[in-house]
Amino acid sequence: MVALTVNGQSHQIEADPDTPLLYVLRDELHLHGAKYGCGLGQCGSCTVMVDGQAVFSCVTPVLLLEGREITTVEGLGTIESPGPMQQAFIEEQAAQCGYCIPGMMMRAQALLQRNPGASDEEIVAHMEPNLCRCGTHMRILAAIKRAGGLMQMAAGGSTTDTAKRAG
Amino acid sequence: MKHVSVPDVSRRSVLFGTGSLVLAFSLRPAFAQTTVQGSEAQNFQQVEQAAPDLPGSLKTNPQLDSWIRIDADGSATVFTGKSELGQGIKTAVLQIAAEELKVPFASLKLIGPDTSLSPNEGYTAGSHSVQDSGTAIRHAAAQVREILIAQAAGRFNVAADSLKAEGGAVIAPDGRRATYGELVSAELIQVQAQPTSKLTPTEAFTVMGKPQKRIDIPGKVTGAPAYVQDMRPDGMVHGRVVRPPSPGARLRGVDASSVEGMPGVLKVVQDGSFLGVLAEKEWVAIKAMRTLSPLAQWDESPTLPGMDDLPRKLMALPQEDGIVTDDRKVVSATATHEATFTKPYQMHGSIGPSCALAVLNDGVTTVWTHTQGVYPDQKAISQMLRMPIEQVRVIHAEGSGCYGHNAADDAAADAALLAQALPGRPVRLQWMREQEHAWEPYSPGMVTKVRASTDANGNVVDWTYEVWSNSHNSRPGPAGNLLPARHIANGFQPEPAKLQITPEGNGDRNSNPLYAFPSRHVVWHFLKEAPLRVSALRGLGAYMNVFTIENTMDDLAAAAKADPVEYRLRHLQDERARDVVTKAAEMFGWKAGQTAPQNHGYGFAFARYKNLAAYCAVAMEVKVEPETGRVRILRVSSAADAGEIVNPDGIANQVQGGIVQSASWTLYEGVTFNDTRITSVDWSTYPIMRFDALPPKIDVEVIPRPGTPFLGAGECSQGPGGSALANAITNAIGRRIFDLPLSREKIRQAAGQV
Incomplete structure (x- = not known):
């Protein structure tokens, strides 16, 4: 039994302690956002946040995660009420096949939570580990920039429609 | 998607929900016939044309209700085989259907490829989806709309041309209104499409364009x-396959008892290799899988060519020449350029x-699969399983x-094989x-050779071109094109590829330049043996052929002391080609005689995909670090x-x-290999x-080209994109590199030699 906190909810999971988090998220908790891409920490499609840091869930055994706060793309909002990062990716149409996108969003979330005003250069450097094969990179960068703006507006208590949606 | 039900497999018994007045899905007559005849030789890669005069995929699936269904409640469903x-x-396709049916975009439902439900549109490949399926759906939707209008005209006793369709209803000038659900009846759209349709003109579009x-986002x-x-x-279980260590390996033996005893393991499946x-x-x-892998004993054999001198080895493979074009004329040349x-x-x-x-x-x-062709997979998997085709649904x-x-297709076959070992349990x-x-089918290694002769003004008067390549198509249809079908006992061998020269092209795709060269000769040296497993990668031969043409056009422009854009325009007569070239240059701010800052380079390239699909031109600025060979793309138009x-x-x-x-x-x-x-x-x-x-x-x-046919755009930028990049690098470092990829090492060396 492993105790995990995912998107603010506590779970008791029946899994071998060496099981990578990715398989627990997908197979036990039915959170499909994080994707298997390489199992080697080389592509980033499995990226989630642990205590605010971007982590490759495919190479992180659950035994290391007890008592830590895990956030997946499902924790950023819902299809009915998308969070700022999700809203920004929809508005920028930042996907082709979309398989890498949840990992991209979670890595970007880790940066913007610390610094929603991150510069273009900071965003590019931060996103370097994640791979996209469709060539959606420019739209992903634009979406991250937009998400930062939405987060800043939300934090500033702006009352515009966009900010309300973002909140 | 917690519960996945497996619907009844019989096409004719499929009923769509409740309240539908269109009771049965009518099968395309021509395709039904070929299936009933069970012709094993039937090549599914070329879907039967039932009605060659009809637009798009209506040729192969001419029934309107193969594409559009209207339910009694007025809701509309669109079917696509792509x-x-x-x-x-x-x-x-939903935009197209909404536009022509005159129903709200958000109200439409869509059924995708399914061998029990959807039209057979062969493969989703070659930038054909909008051209084929989109065209079929556009015409089918327009014809369904007109049928419903005619029905309303009878009901209202007014002329059809006084009625208009809007928001899923037909409306009369006096305000009378009948919804599609009220107008539709069982047989109304179970009819064959007509060759022409009353299409919505571009200027009246509200959804398309x-x-x-x-x-899905x-x-x-x-x-x-x-x-x-x-x-x-x-009830889902998980499968993994232990692949051989090399393409030529055969399984000699395996003692799987320790794996079979692992907690949670249900079964080890062995069938040949x-x-x-x-x-x-x-x-x-x-x-x-990881425990089993080292327990397996394999006989390996050296079937690969190794990397040393690979282009020469490719050119030495057994080959057959296909003449792509032979339009040689006596010309007078003053110089010849070879590469x-x-x-x-x-x-x-x-x-x-x-x-x-x-x-x-x-x-x-x-089988649920991300294949590009559910019908070809159905045939291949049923052959592999030695089952009647009706017993496989994809x-x-x-x-x-x-x-x-x-x-994709190999994984579908793996899952189908493993599912046989555990009936009733879905296998993922x-x-x-x-x-x-290691095992996906690669895009083939290629060699191209160009000899361009020019006149005193540096203009091309003769173009002689050769391309050495395998076929870029080994898709299923035949079971031997599925990887696991080769590995099972009494397995299947891949069918040998055949040389075919077609308008769309294969290894020779885009090998015939769109430029107006007075004399030309283009040959595909079709390599009959494939030392590595190869098949279709986006664009097939177009990427490499355009790369060669567009790199060479830049070198010819330089020899003619001409601007690369102006030089291309001199050789382009097709107005639409000239327009994309001019537009991309204008967007970029391209100027004849421009000089890039130090270590920067400007590059330009153009192609019309397959010489018959979308046109695309690309202008690019790069920055190259000569010390490291590292390239950054700074600007693209x-x-x-x-x-x-x-x-x-x-x-x-x-x-x-792209x-x-x-x-x-x-x-x-x-790809690297020993x-x-x-x-x-x-x-x-x-x-x-x-x-x-x-x-x-x-x-x-x-x-925008209002009123013209759709031209596939999904692969139009790969050729010009890669070529514009190479031309920009050449512009930055002053030397061309002829062997892909343009790696940091090659760029560093080339830059150092200047």
Whole structure:
């Protein structure tokens, strides 16, 4: 039994302690956002946040995660009420096949939570580990920039429609 | 998608929901006939043409209700045989149907490829989705709308041309109104399409031609089950396959008893050299696979050519010449330019390894797969399982982008095989990263040779071109084109590829330049033996042929002391080609005589994909670090002409993606191997594009061509994209590199030699 906190909810999971988090998220908790891409920490499609840091869930055994706060793309909002990062990716149409996108969003979330005003250069450097094969990179960068703006507006208590949606 | 029910497999028994007045799905007569006849020789790669005079895929599926269904409640459903691969086809065909049916976009339902439900449109390939399926749906929707209007005219006793269709209803001038649901009846649209339709003119569009947000993106960014990888039916188990260590290896023996005894392992499956495991949980399946792998004993043999001197080895393979064009004339030339270019094997490199789900219930195997062709897979899998074709149903479910014939079909076959071992339990099978890298069918290694003769003004008077390449198509249909079908006992061998010269082209795609050269001779040296497994990667031969043509055009322009854009325009008579070239140059701010800052370079390239699909021109600025050979793309402007526009943002997304993907092929990519094994088996041994080499944006303008046919745009930018990049690098370092990829090492050396 492993105790995990995912998107603010506590779970008791029946899994071998060496099981990578990715398989627990997908197979036990039915959170499909994080994707298997390489199992080697080389592509980033499995990226989630642990205590605010971007982590490759495919190479992180659950035994290391007890008592830590895990956030997946499902924790950023819902299809009915998308969070700022999700809203920004929809508005920028930042996907082709979309398989890498949840990992991209979670890595970007880790940066913007610390610094929603991150510069273009900071965003590019931060996103370097994640791979996209469709060539959606420019739209992903634009979406991250937009998400930062939405987060800043939300934090500033702006009352515009966009900010309300973002909140 | 917690519960996945397996619907009745019989086409004729399928009823659509409740309240439908269109009771039965009528099968296309011609296709029904070929199926009934059970012709094993039937080549599914070329779907029977039932009605050659009809537009798009109506040729093969002429019944209107193969494409559009109206229920008694007025709701409309659209059927397509083309797979969503991330190119946005779902959204595009719904835009088309909404426009012509005159129903709200959001009200439409869509049924995708399914051998029990959808029209057979062969493969989703070659940028044909909008051209074929979109055209069929547009005409079918327009004809259904007119049938409903005629029905209303009878009911209202007024002339049909006084009525208009709007919001899913027909409205009379006096305000009388009948909804489609009220007008439709069982047989009304069970009719064959007519050759011409009353299409909505471009200027009246309200849905087509406007940027439409993709219907699949909200789910994909919020973690909704969106892919076959995410399917999780009750009772599902996980499968993994232990692949041989090398393409020529055969399984000598395996003692699997220790694996069979692992907790959670359900079964080890062995059939010839096909070896797999089934487990209740995915991580257990992976651990079982890893435990089983070293227990297997293989006989390996050196079947690969090795990397040394690869282009020469390719050119020495047994070959047959196909004349792409022979229009030689006596010309007077003052100079001749010769060059040879080479391209390594390259891979699709999907970010998500291939995956499928299969279940055997009551003798019927149902497979969910991200294949590009459900009908060809149905044939291949049934042949592999030695089952009647009716006992296999194949349903498309989205996967990671494939960019051509990757391992999707092989994974579908793996899952189908494993499902036979555990009847009643849905088997989810996903490949591991190293399996995807080592076993997907690659884009063939190629060699091209050009000899261009020029007159005193430097203009081309003769163009002589040769391309050495395997066929870029080994798709299923025949079972031997499925990887596991080769590995099972009494397995199947791949069918030998045959040389065919077609308008669309294959290894010779785009080998005949669109430029107006007075004399030309183009030959495809079709390589009959394939030392590595190869098939279709986005664009087939077009990427390499355009690369050769466009690199050479720049060298010829330099020899003629001409500006590369002006030099291209001198040789271009096709007005639409001239327009994209002029537009891209204008967007970029291209000027004759321009000089890039130190270590910067400007590059330009153009192609019309297949010489018959979308036009695309690309202008690019790069920065090269001579010390490291590192390239950064700073600025890109692109103009495209895809005929009538369905979703301008969708086209822009495809053009941008194609430029980035071909930039990755051009700068980084080549499959590596020794004489026995593939050695590029992960992202460190096969690196691809990352964020820091790319600009913040790629500008795309799509030139509107109202009233003209759709031109496939999904692969139009790969040729010009890679070529513009190479030309920009050449402009920056003063030397051309003829062997792909343009690696840091080669660029550093070339820059150092200046």
